[in-house]
Amino acid sequence: MTMNRPLVVAGNTLREALRERLFYNLVVFALLLILGSLTISRLTLGEQYRIIANIGTSATQVFGTLIAVFLGVGIVSREIDRRTCYPVLARPVSRAGFLAGKYLGLLATLVLNVALMAAATALMLLVYRGGSHSVGVAFIAAFGLMTLQLAIVAALAVLFSTFSSPTLSSICALAIVGAGWLFGEVRVFWLQAHDVGMKWMVQVLDFVLPNMGLLDLKEAVTYGDPVTLASVAGRSLYGACYAATLVALAALTFSRRDIR
Amino acid sequence: MRRTAQLALLTLALAATTTLARARLEPEAQAASQVRNPAWLPDGRLLRAASFGQRLVVADLYWLKLVQYVGETVLSKTQRWDALYPLADIVTDLDPRYGYAYEVAGSDLGGVAHRYDEADQILLKGMKNVPDRWMLPFIYASNKFLFEQDYATAAAYARRAAEVGNRPHLALLAANLSALVDTDQEYGIALAFLDQALAQAEQPELREQLDLRRAKIRTYQVLSQLERALAAFRRDHGRQPIALGELLGRYVASIPEDPSGGELVYDPIAGTVQSTRIGPRAPIRVTPK
Numbered sequence: 001m002t003m004n005r006p007l008v009v010a011g012n013t014l015r016e017a018l019r020e021r022l023f024y025n026l027v028v029f030a031l032l033l034i035l036g037s038l039t040i041s042r043l044t045l046g047e048q049y050r051i052i053a054n055i056g057t058s059a060t061q062v063f064g065t066l067i068a069v070f071l072g073v074g075i076v077s078r079e080i081d082r083r084t085c086y087p088v089l090a091r092p093v094s095r096a097g098f099l100a101g102k103y104l105g106l107l108a109t110l111v112l113n114v115a116l117m118a119a120a121t122a123l124m125l126l127v128y129r130g131g132s133h134s135v136g137v138a139f140i141a142a143f144g145l146m147t148l149q150l151a152i153v154a155a156l157a158v159l160f161s162t163f164s165s166p167t168l169s170s171i172c173a174l175a176i177v178g179a180g181w182l183f184g185e186v187r188v189f190w191l192q193a194h195d196v197g198m199k200w201m202v203q204v205l206d207f208v209l210p211n212m213g214l215l216d217l218k219e220a221v222t223y224g225d226p227v228t229l230a231s232v233a234g235r236s237l238y239g240a241c242y243a244a245t246l247v248a249l250a251a252l253t254f255s256r257r258d259i260r
Numbered sequence: 261m262r263r264t265a266q267l268a269l270l271t272l273a274l275a276a277t278t279t280l281a282r283a284r285l286e287p288e289a290q291a292a293s294q295v296r297n298p299a300w301l302p303d304g305r306l307l308r309a310a311s312f313g314q315r316l317v318v319a320d321l322y323w324l325k326l327v328q329y330v331g332e333t334v335l336s337k338t339q340r341w342d343a344l345y346p347l348a349d350i351v352t353d354l355d356p357r358y359g360y361a362y363e364v365a366g367s368d369l370g371g372v373a374h375r376y377d378e379a380d381q382i383l384l385k386g387m388k389n390v391p392d393r394w395m396l397p398f399i400y401a402s403n404k405f406l407f408e409q410d411y412a413t414a415a416a417y418a419r420r421a422a423e424v425g426n427r428p429h430l431a432l433l434a435a436n437l438s439a440l441v442d443t444d445q446e447y448g449i450a451l452a453f454l455d456q457a458l459a460q461a462e463q464p465e466l467r468e469q470l471d472l473r474r475a476k477i478r479t480y481q482v483l484s485q486l487e488r489a490l491a492a493f494r495r496d497h498g499r500q501p502i503a504l505g506e507l508l509g510r511y512v513a514s515i516p517e518d519p520s521g522g523e524l525v526y527d528p529i530a531g532t533v534q535s536t537r538i539g540p541r542a543p544i545r546v547t548p549k
Contacts, residue, residue, distance in 0.1 A: 044320075045327045047360045051320050058317040181312040212313055222316055223357060 005093045006101035013105020017071055026070075027113060030063035034120040038128060050222050052128055056121025057142060057218040060114060064150045065177060068110055072157025073169040075102045076254060096251035103158050103247050110150045118143040138227045142217035145232070148239030149215045153177050155246035156210075162253040176209065184213035215239045298343040304353025311354065319354035322347060323361055330368060341373035348382050352389070359393040362386025366396065370403035379403050394425025401437070411440035419453050429466055431457035435473050439480050439543035447481035476538055478519035483541040485512070486524070486533045500531040 017023055037055035041048035076099065078084075093101075121143075122135045156176055160169035183205055190198045214235055220227050311318045326347040333341060348365030352358055362382055369379035383400045390396065401417035404410040415437035422430035431453050438450035454474045461467045486504070489511035493501050501507060504515050504526045518524045522537030534540040 043324055043327070045364065050316075054317045054320050058314050062314065178312050182309060184313070185309040216313060218316055219357070 005091075006097045006104060009093070009098055009101025010104035010108060013075065013102050014108045017106065017109040020071065022070055023067055023109070023113075026063045026067050027116065030059045030117055031120050033059045034117060034124060038124055041128070049125070049128060052124050053121070053221050054218070056117070056124060057146070057221055060117040060121065060143065061146055061149065061218075064110060064113055064117070064146065065153050065174075067113055068106070068150045068153040069157045069170050069173050069177075071109065072106055072154045073161045073166040073173065075106055075158055076161045076250075077164075077166050077169070095255045099158070099162070099251045099254045100247065103155065103250070106154050106158070107151055110154060111147055114143055114147045114150065136224075138217060138220040138225060141227045141232045142221045145215040145217055145235055145239065148236060148243065149212055151243040152210045152212075152215075152239060152246065155243040155250065159246050159250040159253070162250050162257060177212065180210040180212045183209050184211055210242055211238070298346040301343065301346045301350060304350040307350060308354050315354045319351050319358060319361075322351045322354065323358070326351060326361070326365070330364075330372075334372070339373075341369070341375060344369055344373055345375065345378035345382060349385075352382070352385060356389040359386065359390040359396070362390065362393070363395050363399060366399045366403070370399070370407055374407065376403065376408055392424060394421045394427060394430075397421040397424060398430070401433075405437055405440075411437050412446060415441060415446065415450070419449075422453075422457065426460070428457035428461040428470065432469060432473050435477050436544055439477060439541075440545065442480075442484055442541075442543070444481065444485070447477060447484070450477050451481075475520040479535050479538045480541045480543070482516045482519060482524070483533055483535065485516070487541065490531055490533065494531065500528050501526075502528050504533070 034056050037052045040055065041051040044051055079102075118139075122139065125135060125139075153173065156173040157169060160172045164172065187202060187206075190202050193199075215238070217227065217232075219225065307318060308315050326344070329343055329347060333339075333344075344365065348361060348369075351361045351365075355361075362385065366379050366383040366386065369375045369382060373379075380400070380403070383396055383403070386393065386396045387400070397417040398421035401414045401421060404414035404417065415434050418430055418434035418437055422428060422434060435450045435454055438446045451474065454470055454477065458467060458470045458474070461470055486507070489507045490501065493507060493511055504524070508515065516524070518535045518537065520535055520537040522535045524533055525536055526533045532540060
């Protein structure tokens with residue numbers, strides 16, 4: 001029964017998220033973009049496939065990130081502002097269990113969102129190519145790892161929301177995700193630098209920032225690169241552990257917070 | 261009722277004004293989106309870092325801009341192609357594996373814009389980043405052959421295209437280009453490459469073509485050696501030799517057989533030599549405009 005309580009909280013969180021207008025606005029916009037990719041691809045010269053695939057994966061990633069941040073930052077702070085967490089916490093539910101439940105509910109929302117957008121992208125690719133050739137292991141792995149990217153984004157949003165306002169939490173979460181992407185691009189150049197301090201900084205940032213590039217297989221979808229199970233498993237382990245660490249930190253912060 | 265009519269009239273007037281304004285502003289808006297000054301284009305590497313993981317889709321956006329730029333420049337007949345290379349460079353900085361972008365930019369910069377250095381740069385960048393794309397060395401070879409008359413480089417890259425793409429039929433093109441170079445060394449390379457292609461080729465038609473080309477190149481090599489000997493004889497004696505036998509000793513060690521199976525015929529008046537089967541040595545040449 002005790003184990004089920006976070007799952008009950010998760011179920012409620014999922015239902016709440018599915019009632020959010022913002023969620024639907026973003027999902028509809030992303031779906032329109034994906035469905036419109038077939039028309040956009042006609043503007044190009046040759047290789048229309050890559051435009052459809054790139055719009056599909058990028059729209060899922062960008063809109064998924066926005067959904068994860070904007071739903072994630074409100075997940076704890078709104079409960080405290082509306083005082084709706086008090087009746088729940090008054091029951092035998094630990095604060096850590098409450099937070100884990102909220103996070104799992106958010107994660108379920110993101111999984112649904114990614115599945116919907118992956119289906120729309122697959123539909124567009126199938127319409128364009130007229131066969132199952134384009135939707136293979138790389139496609140499934142890319143969208144699977146994208147879910148883990150969003151899990152990290154959501155965990156960051158939840159972590160910040162345990163001690164900060166929703167606006168500031170959104171800014172901080174998006175800044176760290178952006179820094180994670182940026183660092184992935186400049187990391188190689190910094191490592192080539194002769195400055196010893198740079199290398200030390202790279203090591204610190206490697207530990208602190210999420211390496212979003214490790215969870216990114218968009219290129220494999222665009223170019224049909226082979227994807228090995230071992231590689232996907234390793235990347236998934238990294239993403240899952242990073243997100244879990246953030247959730248654990250969030251639970252720790254929330255447990256120590258004075259919410260009277 | 262009167263109020264409703266007034267409101268409807270106002271709505272219609274507003275809609276009409278909006279339509280008129282849009283029609284008037286549209287050319288201005290279209291002109292604003294055109295690439296006029298390439299100096300305004302961003303650095304591809306900076307753009308890549310700032311794309312926050314969306315570099316593929318940003319590359320696609322710049323690719324669409326490039327396609328639009330090529331179309332507009334062709335239609336306007338201005339022959340101002342200064343933004344084509346910077347745009348292609350941005351696209352391929354963002355997505356270094358975008359093989360098709362290298363192909364289109366490389367062939368347009370060479371064949372349409374006549375900016376050969378830029379065509380070389382983008383194609384060499386492509387061959388470095390997408391080494392398995394045979395079209396890139398093929399376009400490079402075509403540019404060198406058609407526009408720069410650099411036959412040795414063209415032949416080398418045609419051979420590279422044949423090897424990369426596992427396309428033995430390209431050895432036929434490479435051999436023709438080597439014949440234009442007209443040196444013993446280049447004939448030797450062409451013959452070795454034709455042998456290699458023959459070993460790979462499976463279709464009987466292709467094997468037959470390669471065999472014929474081999475005989476032609478070998479004959480051209482022999483004809484070329486004799487032509488050089490005849491020229492040296494003329495230089496030394498101020499006249500044409502009466503027969504090829506006069507060349508023996510100082511100019512050639514022996515009079516060779518015709519490798520194509522025919523006979524080598526010498527015309528003492530014109531001072532030319534040719535094969536009864538292949539004809540005179542006449543590699544395919546393109547006259548530059």
